[in-house]
Amino acid sequence: MDLSHRLQGRTIVVTGAGSGIGRGTALRLAREGAYVAALDVVPDGLEGLADEVGPTRSGGQVVTGPVDISSEESVKAAIASVTDARGGLDAVVNAAAVHYGDHTHEMSLERWNRLLSINLTGTFLMTRETIPALLESQHGGVIVNFSSTSAYFAHPYMAAYSATKGAIMSFTHAIALEYADRGLRAVSVVPGGIETAITGSTPANLPADVDWDKFAKLMPVLGRGKFGTPDSIAGVVAMLVSDDGAYITGTEIRVDGGTHM
Numbered sequence: 001m002d003l004s005h006r007l008q009g010r011t012i013v014v015t016g017a018g019s020g021i022g023r024g025t026a027l028r029l030a031r032e033g034a035y036v037a038a039l040d041v042v043p044d045g046l047e048g049l050a051d052e053v054g055p056t057r058s059g060g061q062v063v064t065g066p067v068d069i070s071s072e073e074s075v076k077a078a079i080a081s082v083t084d085a086r087g088g089l090d091a092v093v094n095a096a097a098v099h100y101g102d103h104t105h106e107m108s109l110e111r112w113n114r115l116l117s118i119n120l121t122g123t124f125l126m127t128r129e130t131i132p133a134l135l136e137s138q139h140g141g142v143i144v145n146f147s148s149t150s151a152y153f154a155h156p157y158m159a160a161y162s163a164t165k166g167a168i169m170s171f172t173h174a175i176a177l178e179y180a181d182r183g184l185r186a187v188s189v190v191p192g193g194i195e196t197a198i199t200g201s202t203p204a205n206l207p208a209d210v211d212w213d214k215f216a217k218l219m220p221v222l223g224r225g226k227f228g229t230p231d232s233i234a235g236v237v238a239m240l241v242s243d244d245g246a247y248i249t250g251t252e253i254r255v256d257g258g259t260h261m
């Protein structure tokens with residue numbers, strides 16, 4: 001199927017676009033014709049992204065820029081810069097997040113607050129700042145937020161991270177109802193284990209005395225038990241922000257290679 005024009009003419013913001021799922025999603029959306037504003041707090045991963053899209057027949061492209069989603073000022077500036085340049089916005093993909101693992105009884109308040117301020121408050125700030133422009137979208141605005149299977153199923157040492165991901169799911173449900181009559185859709189994507197910087201750094205981010213047996217139930221059955229790729233999520237996000245997702249709102253899509261059945 002030729003999807004190279006599915007998102008032609010749409011403007012989409014993607015956070016966390018410097019790495020992993022956000023990066024793969026920015027590329028995929030541009031290859032389907034979207035103008036993608038690819039934002040991240042770490043500039044290194046954004047380098048080369050615009051060129052990596054390659055020539056598109058539908059005019060899709062990536063422009064990159066900075067944002068710290070935990071900073072109100074930074075989010076306001078980043079979104080204003082996109083909407084000023086493009087005259088509107090059709091979708092936002094809130095992929096940026098951080099991940100730490102701790103014994104909960106040892107977790108500092110500073111680490112707890114940092115997780116919440118990026119994962120949850122960051123998703124709120126991005127959502128709040130984009131809603132006015134999304135409500136004006138001629139295609140019907142779309143918000144795609146990132147939850148995690150850790151919101152549904154126990155993930156060891158990840159109580160705080162899981163709490164942010166569960167909260168994002170609830171937040172997204174409420175927005176979907178609040179704005180449905182104005183044509184806005186809001187959906188969460190719920191990845192299982194995907195090979196990215198987050199999963200790569202997980203062992204180093206876990207307590208030194210980690211019990212690996214506790215991870216036994218967290219492996220996929222597809223792909224011979226290997227974690228998925230960012231592309232396996234990017235294609236789902238592309239569907240959600242396109243007209244193919246027009247009847248999907250207020251819910252979540254789990255993409256976990258059959259980890260949890």
Ligand SMILES: NC(=O)c1ccc[n+]([C@@H]2O[C@H](COP(=O)([O-])OP(=O)(O)OC[C@H]3O[C@@H](n4cnc5c(N)ncnc54)[C@H](O)[C@@H]3O)[C@@H](O)[C@H]2O)c1
Pocket residue numbers: 015016017018019020021022039040041042045067068069070094095096097098118122146147148149190191192193194195196197198199
């Ligand atoms: N990889 C997985 O197995 C997995 C599983 C479930 C959910 N998720 C979720 O998918 C999303 C993408 O994760 P990933 O695996 O691609 O991770 P990743 O670490 O590869 O990418 C996350 C990106 O977010 C950016 N970021 C962090 N803090 C930021 C901030 N304050 N402002 C702006 N950008 C910031 C990082 O610089 C990084 O580029 C996250 O929301 C994550 O929680 C991932």
